[in-house]
Amino acid sequence: MNSRRDFLQKIAASAIALPLLPLAGWANSSNYEGPVLRVAIMGLGGYGTRVAEAMQACKKAKLVGVISGTPAKITDWQGRFSIPEKNCYNYENFDRIKDNKDIDVVYITTPNGLHHDQVIRVAAAGKHVICEKPMALNAKEGQEMIDACKKANVTLLVGYRMHFEPKTLEIIRMRKNDDFGKILFFQGLCGFKIGDPTQWRLNKQLAGGGSLMDIGIYAINGARYMVGEEPTWVTAQETKTDPVKFKDGVDETIQFQFGFPSGAVASCLSTYSMNNLDRFFLNGEKGFAELQPSTGYGPIKGRTSKGELTQPHVTHQTVQMEEMAGIILEGKQPIVPVNGEEALKDLKIIDAIYLAAKTGQKVDLKLT
């Protein structure tokens, strides 16, 4: 494993300036000597770039490799992040990563429809995997990915960055501390107005659906960690104002409701045709919690019936990678799981929401 000193020496030697990032104090302490998770990013697009830049401020995780189908992007990243030629792969030859002892994990930030096959290939190459959300297009694919990682004895984690966000964690702590009393209701609103009609997010094969796969998943996942239970039933309604832009199987707007074993209920909205929708609200017998914005890159803002939430803003992807390094290298347990099984629950719920929207029927769920 590389040490922090090794990392700093290499950065200094490369004479490449670090991008200007909000430097969270703890993530930049200069005397870290412990193990470092060596990461290769697959898919050098918008989110992959964000993760790479955020990782510059990590002490326990370091970007050391890339997998891309575009040679010019590889050259650019090699320059920006000091990536050696031997750690660069394309989509045809990345199985060879199994012979590379300098890469511990591959972080997959490609379109959703590619995750299944890519995770299985990375696992077969004996490397740990971090996969972006949604982990797969449906629960069947998700289960196959979990099985492949188990068989290969590698860790599978999913990029649930909100599971490490301080205000979110404070609400979870308060809920566990009974500050809100018996939980009765959760509302999750997630949406934005999507642009370019030719992008992969509006292509059923690559996206697996529409807004629900991309942004509605935050409300699904959020309902579970805010309420602290697994839903036992789902109802859903789909509406479409633009069937040309949002083709068959690509949802524009879906509203969905959950019921939980305690009797709590959730009401959520996922859409690609409205802005200013990024809000969580949790209501209990003794109090409430509200986050708005709730799942954007931040700063997340929130208050509860006890007052404003004042936890500091962090770069989500920096904290996520620090914590994931702890999980993979040290067996650390996160407060809210980020493993394949956690993501599989979301996929089972997504399957159920689509079924409920299609049939108009209430769909029962068994997640535990």
Ligand code: NAD
């Ligand atoms: P993007 O379009 O910006 O990047 C996708 C990358 O995949 C591009 O570099 C593209 O060249 C590459 N790619 C490889 N094969 C491709 C193919 N066959 N078709 C299209 N592109 C191909 O997308 P993004 O916004 O970076 O999203 C990537 C993944 O990250 C998605 O799964 C998305 O849901 C997830 N994501 C997560 C967050 C988060 O906050 N956790 C935010 C944004 C995106």
